[in-house]
Amino acid sequence: xxxxxxxxxxxxxxxxxxxxxxxxxxxxxxxxxxxxxxxxxxxxxxxxxxxxxxxxxxxxxxxxxxxxxxxxxxxxxxxxxxxxxxxxxxxxxxxxxxxxxxxxxxxxxxxxxxxxxxxxxxxxxxxxxxxxxxxxxxxxxxxxxxxxxxxxxxxxxxxxxxxxxxxxxxxxxxxxxxxxxxxxxxxxxxxxxxxxxxxxxxxxxx
Amino acid sequence: xxxxxxxxxxxxxxxxxxxxxxxxxxxxxxxxxxxxxxxxxxxxxxxxxxxxxxxxxxxxxxxxxxxxxxxxxxxxxxxxxxxxxxxxxxxxxxxxxxxxxxxxxxxxxxxxxxxxxxxxxxxxxxxxxxx
Numbered sequence: 001x002x003x004x005x006x007x008x009x010x011x012x013x014x015x016x017x018x019x020x021x022x023x024x025x026x027x028x029x030x031x032x033x034x035x036x037x038x039x040x041x042x043x044x045x046x047x048x049x050x051x052x053x054x055x056x057x058x059x060x061x062x063x064x065x066x067x068x069x070x071x072x073x074x075x076x077x078x079x080x081x082x083x084x085x086x087x088x089x090x091x092x093x094x095x096x097x098x099x100x101x102x103x104x105x106x107x108x109x110x111x112x113x114x115x116x117x118x119x120x121x122x123x124x125x126x127x128x129x130x131x132x133x134x135x136x137x138x139x140x141x142x143x144x145x146x147x148x149x150x151x152x153x154x155x156x157x158x159x160x161x162x163x164x165x166x167x168x169x170x171x172x173x174x175x176x177x178x179x180x181x182x183x184x185x186x187x188x189x190x191x192x193x194x195x196x197x198x199x200x201x202x203x204x205x206x
Numbered sequence: 207x208x209x210x211x212x213x214x215x216x217x218x219x220x221x222x223x224x225x226x227x228x229x230x231x232x233x234x235x236x237x238x239x240x241x242x243x244x245x246x247x248x249x250x251x252x253x254x255x256x257x258x259x260x261x262x263x264x265x266x267x268x269x270x271x272x273x274x275x276x277x278x279x280x281x282x283x284x285x286x287x288x289x290x291x292x293x294x295x296x297x298x299x300x301x302x303x304x305x306x307x308x309x310x311x312x313x314x315x316x317x318x319x320x321x322x323x324x325x326x327x328x329x330x331x332x333x334x335x336x337x
């Protein structure tokens with residue numbers, strides 16, 4: 001839940017990048033960390049395994065400026081995508097305000113995407129949050145693999161698998177090249193801030 | 207579970223007063239009150255502290271969450287002491303109620319025993335403020 005500090009006139013908002021293992025969640029944050037250095041006051045925190053897979057989470061604090069007299073601090077997190085780290089994913093999801101679901105476009109990963117999304121829905125439910133109402137953006141990542149001859153799923157198939165009911169905004173992307181990473185980020189920030197605007201308006205009258 | 211806390215300016219100022227009186231005046235370097243999502247609620251230091259508080263808060267919340275999960279696995283409800291000892295500086299964790307965590311960073315000049323006593327007093331006073 002967004003934390004509003006009326007004394008500092010500051011809002012902290014938590015956005016989590018979720019998805020199957022090796023899908024590109026950390027790559028998204030690494031790109032953001034490099035591209036938006038001027039808005040990032042500290043180093044990205046990463047807790048990884050020896051072969052570079054996220055073990056615990058990545059964390060990136062990001063200042064987006066002021067809205068309605070409040071400084072908005074976005075806290076980006078990624079979760080470890082491997083199936084065995086579900087307990088950790090639940091910890092990281094605590095207090096989440098917005099989610100980017102990073103799906104892997106590789107044909108081989110079709111089932112993993114679906115399972116990861118189901119896992120997200122279950123974990124959100126354990127915090128009494130609903131995947132259908134929380135700010136959510138879909139990112140269909142690794143579109144660049146097509147040029148390397150690796151089979152990828154058509155966007156229509158990914159939409160059918162993952163977004164038929166949710167109807168969340170989606171972007172195709174290539175996080176390793178930065179393609180649509182910033183656009184995804186801006187969209188989720190905008191949706192998340194909109195979802196807390198009522199609270200800001202009430203707080204603004206204090 | 208969503209976090210129920212919405213703090214008023216008055217509450218935040220009162221919490222700051224408690225933490226200053228009980229802990230900063232004791233000689234600790236820094237004290238940070240966070241929620242279990244990793245958000246910083248109150249952050250005070252002795253004027254000589256340069257820590258990246260937001261990263262510390264994120265890691266502390268995750269660390270505490272992981273340790274609590276480990277406690278449950280071995281049949282404990284929670285561990286009564288979570289404390290990391292460094293060569294010159296150490297960090298102490300204390301849960302306040304069900305949703306808040308107090309982090310205290312202190313040097314060798316503060317004894318752990320006395321710190322725990324003062325942290326308990328601060329916890330009681332903060333809990334009363336939030337009732």
